[in-house]
Amino acid sequence: MATSSPETISQSPSLKRRWFPTIPIMDRYISQELALPFLFGVGAFSSIGVSVGALFDLIRKVTEAGLSIYLALEILLLKLPEFIVLSFPMATLLATMMTYSRLSSDSELVALRACGVSVRRLVAPAIVLSLMITGLTFAFNELITPAANYRAAITLEQALNAERPPFQESDILYQEFQAGGSRHLNRLFYARQFDGERMQGLTILDFSQDGLDQIVSAESASWNVGNNTWDFFNGTIYAVSPDGSFSHIVKFDHQELQLPRTPLDLASRTKADDEMNIAEARRQLEMIRQSGDAREIRVWQVRIQQKYALPFVCLVFGLVGASIGVLPQRTSRATSFGISVVIIFGYYLFAFIANAMGEVGVLSPWMSAWLPVLLGIAVGSLLLARASR
Template identity: 30%
Template sequence: MRILDKYIVKELLGPFIFGIASFSSVFIGTSTLMKIAQYVTQYGASLSSVVKLFIYSLPPIVVLTFPMSMLLAALLAFGRLSGSSEITAMRSGGISFYRLSAPVFVIAFFVSIFAVFFSEMVVPQSNSAYNYVVRYEIQRNTAPKSQEHIIIKDVKGDMLERLTYARKFEEETNTMYAVAMQEFENGTLVRVENAEKAVWQDNHWTMINGIIHDLTAEGNLERTMHFEQQIMPMAKAPSAISREQKKPDEMTIKELKQHIKILQREYVNAKKYEMELQQRLAIPVASFVFALIGTPLGLQPNRSSSSIGLGISIIIIFVYYAIMTVFTALGQGGALPVVLAAWVPNIIGIIAGALLVRKASR
């Protein structure tokens, strides 16, 4: 790494860390602490539960601040260099805009990659732990009494042995409705069972009014049988099923893809999960997009004030997330393809950044 690169990286590092701390504090103060206060006053949450909630809330907040912090770092770093005429001296020495901005774009690229892995490896587990504390330690009333689109996986070793889907599950009556069960042998689908409902009684599930389809190894229908009652080979109790169900933000990318595939197979709207999947990638990539915008803006003359840089950051962030909110609603509502809706904010940001870079490089 050349001296110039080290110098620019050093200028970026401080504002980037400051941005993570500052924006995280805003999220914590406006959302997390208010929720925790509500749990304390309404449910009498213990100190240990409060500490757990605070810790588990940090990863999803931090990953959201990466793009914001990258924007702030680029604006403040180049704003200071520009204000002290160091940029002018560098440009006079024959250093082009692209050479000056290269360290920023490289760092932003690696921040985006890190954010993707962080969102995949840490955030889902953190969200799951947070919801567990709320549900079982604070509210103490387990899961909701009625849940929709239940998916239960039985895995033996590394192989999926059985996959069960229920359109609705009522824990009060221990009943699943519109049940579809798929059985696998060595990864091959060999049987499909559909039933009007399944009831938990005498420590087992009984499917009622259904049909069985046996399949050959090639996937062709071998035989069909109707039944009034059929004991399911699944032995999971209703309480265990409730605990296994995950929200979209608790799932990994692999789990989201599997969930979407199952819901689509049952002709259930899966756009909420599709949007979560796309945003799991789109939001981390925003770190690079914001660097593309912030770097040329920071090179503008008379941009040495940190308060100006912070103000510009807030405006850009507000516009970006306003666009994201609107297009998320359009994607989930079916007005736009989910992939397009999730990536429109980044596409707009890339176009704006490219225009700014072109102007700054002249």
């Protein structure tokens, strides 16, 4: 009788240490069933978004503005990540609904439940998939989509001979409000032109001192980095008394004034909201805070919270779709697609209303962005609990 040596036993495949956990057969099967509808949803919803949001406009620019087809295709490819990432939550909903509805209609869920598998265990692969897509969505929104949108905008402007300058060239307007969120104007800063270093044709209305308003008019001004002040050249300072008369007028060739640097920063900003990641949006918010404009501050606070909350819509739709799909029913793929469209429309309508309420101050910025997500998770959890009975 042959015996095995210790070395042979230690190298036996059945006794080797498993460094990676094996995925149960049921999870692999459900995951494979989820993959194809998800990819179909990404393709379908991305195609619709690209057609409505970019393709028609590019065709118009090709025919009316002379944009070359090659550049139009390049811009279309650069805009594609934005619509792909928007399709992820919708594709997750479609995939979970179609997959679990198909398993339910074919009585496969009944067989699995008869074997002792709970409904919560059945939807676990959908939840894991939703969490993975949530992380993928966040990565797209931070690393790919803002840079691609910015490059698309620059490419289009260069092609149409309207290249975006690295700074705002004219009509620099900055309003500074009193601290504490008040809508009372503290200063109004206006410059007619800006060449990147020096502003021309300036007018500053200063209401910061009680009982005395000032008007500063200057030919030009530049930021003094060493002193953190503005150097104004060839101008006049008018001091206005409460009765509207000029208490004194001072002409100057050069005058240093303690005004915020914010107008210079505003003139140098070139990116739109969808061209910024979270870090860039936070820098923009900090700059706007210096103005004291409560409405604009709230808008940017809502935008930043939206960047955090948007990826978790995938989790909401995955939970809701799986919870509806496991209900005993016989639903066709066309019906699942139609129900998905209704849920998507209802969710984004509610999200739009909540975001608008956040911008006007009815809801806090955090609540306006996260309320639809939290409510969606609550609804999905209730549907799952109902299906588990």
